[in-house]
Amino acid sequence: MKIHCTRPGCPKPDNLYPDLDDHANLKTVQQKYCTTCGMPLILDGRYLTERLLGQGGFGAAFLARDRRSPSLRTCVVKQFLPAGDLDPQQLAIAQGLFEREAQVLDRLGHQHPQIPNLLAYFPLEATGWQTRTPQQFFYLVQEYIDGQNLEQELSSRGPFSETEVLEVMREILNVLEFVHGEDVIHRDLKPSNIMRDRSGTLHLLDFGAVKEVTQAPGNKSTGIYSAGFAPPEQMRGRSVYPSTDLYALGVTAIMLLTAKDPEDLFDSYSNAWLWKDQVTISDSITNILDRMLQPTPSDRFGAATEVLTALNAMISPPPPPISPPPPPPPVVPAPSVTPQSAPVSAPVATQIQAPTPTVRRPFSILEILASAAFTGFDGGLLVMVLWSLLDTIPLSLGIAGLLLAGLLLAQVRRWIEKWDLLIVAGISFAIVFWVGTTRGNLEVAQVIILPILTALSAVVATSLFRLIYGILKRLIS
Incomplete structure (x- = not known):
């Protein structure tokens, strides 16, 4: 097992201890020390740091394992490590901020799922490197977000x-x-x-x-x-x-x-x-x-x-206010009708409401990639079954192209989306599987593997196109 030393400035922080690969030894060993600077490696008797994740502000963060956890749970160990030369007042402020972070995580992390939990907070006193003056370090351990x-x-x-x-x-x-x-x-x-x-x-x-x-x-x-x-x-x-x-x-x-x-x-x-x-x-x-x-x-x-x-x-804009209905027309006594007079119909005014324009929301990255996979999958199925029935590639590609154009139009207009894609793909697969294996000359492996390969190819091609487009757009702008 490799353990990374957390002493700042250690020239060779990586230490190899093959005996710790044995689960029983790992659980019972008392302590291990850096072979270069003598820094204790098992922090608080349980946390073994594997590598440096990053450094900045007032601390360094390490990826670590908790040997007291049955699954050797992954966690993050943060070490109080102020950057630069700070005077005593600045150092006290920095240490107070580090301590406050532990207090806030302890108070908030267990209440909200989108804030990492605090697992431990502890000091460590170690003999100085190349000096007998003891040094004090502060650590906090928090949940690892992968x-x-x-x-x-x-x-x-x-x-x-x-x-x-x-x-x-x-x-x-x-x-x-x-x-x-x-x-x-x-x-x-x-x-x-x-x-x-x-x-x-x-x-x-x-x-x-x-x-x-x-x-x-x-x-x-x-x-x-x-x-x-x-x-x-x-x-x-x-x-x-x-x-x-x-x-x-x-x-x-x-x-x-x-x-x-x-x-x-x-x-x-x-x-x-x-x-x-x-x-x-x-x-x-x-x-x-x-x-x-x-x-x-x-x-x-x-x-x-x-x-x-x-x-x-x-x-979601609020609905427009509902206009009250117009008051009824005043009642006018009907004139007496004589044989020489006839009722005249009054014109009725009609109000024509302009149609509300339809606004389509833009497609997300996930929707675009899902559409590419669906189109590639169904395209592979169509070409394969048409080829097996018609035995001619140009005609098979032509008919498949027309059908795929219809599917793409349905996706652009959002006539089919989300779970519809899985349903249509499932129906297409069932039809092709039955037709291709009973009336065509397709093998079962072909019907399963080839559409998956065309789906993956479509996703890769779409991703590369978006990457190249993004790079060109950034260069032009």
Whole structure:
């Protein structure tokens, strides 16, 4: 087993202990020490760090295993590690922030599924390296979220669509609604602190810069922030508010929409965000983001709930007011009818209501890839069964092409979508399987394997096309 040393500056942090590959030894061994610097390797008697995940701010994060867990549960060990030379007052502030992160995770993590749980918090005293002066280290252990953060996702796939950004905003606003309700402000919201797990759920990470809003009046914010994402009041060390996090979420949204860093979107000369000409989105979401990005806290939304209300109103507008029915015409006594007079019918005015235009929502990445897989699967089935029946490739491809064009039109118009794709694919497979194996010359393996291969090929081709398109779009813009 490899154990990674957590002492800062250790020249050879990786240690190999083959005896720990034995499960019994791993559970009972008392302690192991770094063969280079002598640092204890089994933290708090249970956590074995495997590798460094990242470093920044006031700590380093390591991927670790809990040997007291039957399954050797994966977790994250964060070490208090202030960067640079800090004076005693700054060091005390930094250590207080690290301790506060542990307290917040302990209080909030077990209450909300999108905030990682705190598993442990402990100090460690170790003999100094190349000196006899003891050193003290502080660690916290938290739940491991297996996935990619949005900064990594943005780097690998390019700009997000409006629909995808709205989904991110809605999920994080729900988390912030809970966090702010607990009198906590995150103060470091950015794409790298939003993790999407394997199931697609977003998690809010890194509460190392949190601030309690219930402190005494007049207390100022410590100068802890990420440049580009922090609003003016936070950069000046003034009081922070829930709208401080909303400003950072607004910056995160325009970064995801444009795939550009905040410093490339903010014009310091005019003190304004210049991003609207780089994206095509609805006026409603533009107005919401504009308000979130206001430099003055009172000009922004005051709470996450207000932004959610605005988003819901944008997506589902309230029904128009129902006009009261017109009053009945006044009753006029009918004139006496003589043989020389005849009733005259009065013209009736009819009101023609203009048809409501149909607005189709844009396709998400998942929908596009699912459509590619469905089209490739059904295309493979059609070509294969037609070829087996007609015994001519050109005619088979021609007929299959016409049928696939109809299927593509049905998907573009959303006549079939979501679970419809699976139903149609299942019906197509059943028909081709019966026709091809009873009346054609197809083998069972062919009917099963070839459509799957064409589906995978269609997904790969679609993904490559979107990647190349995204790269060219970024180069041109």
